[in-house]
Amino acid sequence: MEVIRIAPRGYCHGVVEAIRLAKRVSAERGATEPIAMLGYLVHNEHVTDELAKSGVRLVDADDRMAGLDQIGSGTVIFTAHGISPAIVATAKARHLNVVDATCSDVTRTHDLIRSLTDDGFHVVYIGKRGHPEPEGATGVAPEHTTLIETVDEVDRLDFPPGTRLAVTCQTTLSLWDTQTIINRLRTRFPDIEVHNEICRATQERQEAAVTAAASVDCVVVVGSPRSSNSVRLVQVVSERAGKPAFLVDTADDLDPAWFGSVRRVGVTSGASTPTQLTRAVIATLEALPGAPTPG
C-alpha cells in the first residue's frame, strides 16, 4: 500500500520544550526530592510512562486542585496545557517547588485574557469542558470569563446591556468549527472583539491533513484519544475532506479490515505523539498489500 507521509506532523515546539524541561528537572532533583506532574505533561501515555520511569510521578485527578492535594512535598510540574493562578498560589503556599511547563502559546492566551479583563472586557472562551487548557485559561479571571463549547451555546448567552465582549479560544480546536462559532458570536454581538488563539502548530497540521486527504483513500492519525489536537485531526479530515480517518495510539491498533479497498493512505500524527510510534505505524501500513489497481 502506498503511504503518504503528511507534513508537518508530530511534536510541536510546546511539547518538545515541556518534555525537555521535565527531563532536566528529573535529572537535577530526582535523587533528592519527590517530583510529580499535575496531570499528563502532554497528552500521550507513552511520553508520561517514559517520564515515570525517570522518577516523575503522574498525579491524574478530575481537577487540578484535587490533584494538588495528593502532592505533599517536593516539586510539582505544571503541564503544557497551562494552569490557573489559584493552583499556582496554592502550590506555593504549601511550599512546593513549582516548575511550569506551560507552552508559550498558551501563556500568550492567559496574558491576553488578563489584559482584556483588566480593561473591563468579559471574555467568551471557546473550549472543551473538562480539558485542562480551558480550566487553566478561564482560571485567569473566573468571574469575567464564560466557557462555551458549541455554536448552539452562543444563542443561550445573556449579558447585561453595555457589557464589552471579547472572544478567544483553546489552542487546539478545529479551525473551521471555531470560525463557525465566532461567526455566530459576531452575528449576535456585532461589537465583540475577536482573538482567535488556535496555535500555529494546530493550524498547520489541520490544513496539511485536509489538503493531503484529497489525494488519498483514507487517513490514519497517530495519537492518544486524550489528545485534543489528535482527535481534531480525525474530525477535520472526516468533515472537511469527506475521507475516512482512523485514530490509533500504536501500530497494534491498526485493523487491516479498514484498508481492504485502499490503495493510498495518508499518515499524520498529533502534536504530542512520539516519532517512533508514527514510524512503526508507517512501516506496518507499508507492509499491507493494499487494494488491487482497477482494470
Ligand code: SF4
Ligand atoms: S499544540 Fe500548540 S499550544 Fe499545544 S503545546 Fe503545541 S504549540 Fe503549544
